Amino acid sequence: SDTGCGISEENQKRMFVQAFSTKKEGSGIGMVAIKTIVSKDLYGSIEVESYEGMGSKFVITIPIKSGEDNNYV
Numbered sequence: 001s002d003t004g005c006g007i008s009e010e011n012q013k014r015m016f017v018q019a020f021s022t023k024k025e026g027s028g029i030g031m032v033a034i035k036t037i038v039s040k041d042l043y044g045s046i047e048v049e050s051y052e053g054m055g056s057k058f059v060i061t062i063p064i065k066s067g068e069d070n071n072y073v
Helices: 009-014 030-041
Strands: 045-051 055-061
Antiparallel strands (some): 045 055
């Protein structure tokens, strides 16, 4: 989390879309890569809570495997 400038609601809706960037030289693959790794490779989730002028908080949840049965909990 931070206390920066925050992310507009419109940008929050688009931030995980490939090729979307708010930076002039940005490629738009950073957040897409993070979401892909967290959700598809690690079976987790990523959530963002942000308010303009107040900052942002990202919550990444990754399940753990239980010992014997190899299932995620």
